[in-house]
Amino acid sequence: MKKIFSIPVVSIMLILLCMVSLAYAAQPIENLVKGQMLDQAKEKEQIEDFISKKASPKEFLLKHKDSLGREELKSITKLEELSYSSPYKAVILDEQAARALLSGGNFSEALLNAPYEWVVPIIAKGNNTAGNTVASFSLYKANEQWQVGEVGGYLRPSDIAFSADVNAIARFLKDNNITIGRAFSHVVALGLHMDLLYVAAEQGEFFIPLIHSRDELYGLEHLKIYTRNQFVAAVGDIFRNGGKRDSGLALTYGAPPLGPTAKQTSSARPVILTIAIVGLVALASIYLFRRIQLADKS
Numbered sequence: 001m002k003k004i005f006s007i008p009v010v011s012i013m014l015i016l017l018c019m020v021s022l023a024y025a026a027q028p029i030e031n032l033v034k035g036q037m038l039d040q041a042k043e044k045e046q047i048e049d050f051i052s053k054k055a056s057p058k059e060f061l062l063k064h065k066d067s068l069g070r071e072e073l074k075s076i077t078k079l080e081e082l083s084y085s086s087p088y089k090a091v092i093l094d095e096q097a098a099r100a101l102l103s104g105g106n107f108s109e110a111l112l113n114a115p116y117e118w119v120v121p122i123i124a125k126g127n128n129t130a131g132n133t134v135a136s137f138s139l140y141k142a143n144e145q146w147q148v149g150e151v152g153g154y155l156r157p158s159d160i161a162f163s164a165d166v167n168a169i170a171r172f173l174k175d176n177n178i179t180i181g182r183a184f185s186h187v188v189a190l191g192l193h194m195d196l197l198y199v200a201a202e203q204g205e206f207f208i209p210l211i212h213s214r215d216e217l218y219g220l221e222h223l224k225i226y227t228r229n230q231f232v233a234a235v236g237d238i239f240r241n242g243g244k245r246d247s248g249l250a251l252t253y254g255a256p257p258l259g260p261t262a263k264q265t266s267s268a269r270p271v272i273l274t275i276a277i278v279g280l281v282a283l284a285s286i287y288l289f290r291r292i293q294l295a296d297k298s
Contacts, residue, residue, distance in 0.1 A: 027182070029173050029174065029181055029184070029201075030170040032181050032183065032199075033169050036089045036184060037164075038086055038087045038089075038118065047087060047118055047146065050146045051084055055148055057148055057151040058084075058122065060151050061073070061151050061152065062076065062078075072124065072133075072134035073134055083122070084120050085121040085122070087120045087139070089116055089185075090118070090186045090188045091114050091186065091187050092117065093187050093189040093196075101228075107200075108198075115140075118138065119164075119186075120138070121133045121135075121136050133164075134157055136160045137149070137152070159195070162210075163210070172223075176225050178225075184198065185198045192217075192239075194212055197210065204227055206228070207231040208223060208225050209221070210222065218234045220234050
């Protein structure tokens, strides 16, 4: 009878293990990048509603374009010449994530618990700049409300466009033999004067710097792929000494852009929790069923 009881128990445990493994399974790189875009976000409707009804960064951008000093904005004279494009998620490199990075900890897990914002590209529609990305603005959440953070953007316009383009990012990674992975994030590291594309791939963890208005910094080159060890070796001392934030590349609109922000949630955790609950219920049901059978026979 114990053998009969052990068969379903072992079977269920194996099924649970398989399902948990699938929850953490590697995916094609395009899927990981798409997961950081607004189309697959739980707050998609909130963000789209805010952009269409409440956001007014175009007015702010036009009024302060001389302060920003962007060449791409010089020919823009009317609000009608500007429009918004599809946002992408940018995770803020907070203290917990930085510690995980420097200590050899689980960086991808730390990013899941880090604050994030949505970056909205601003597109020019004028005759001279039609279809070109000229700037961006960020949205962050404070007191359960989405708000505009920075207008202008720290990244150069071409990097803003690249960061919002799933196909361009996937093609870039594939050209560098990164096709399968388990995590992807666009990370904002203002203390380092750069954003980062972070990929946890089959071959290891990789960092691609998007350096703010520079082609090289700390020995790192713009849009070049580095292993985790290479990246930490280059910026570790900067982290420990405390970097200074860029100035003159973006303007604060409303509340501070790095104030309270929305926290990410891991999509794998609810799945695993559900699997565990189902498994426990199944085991309990089998146990009770066998007890009832034994009681009937006695």
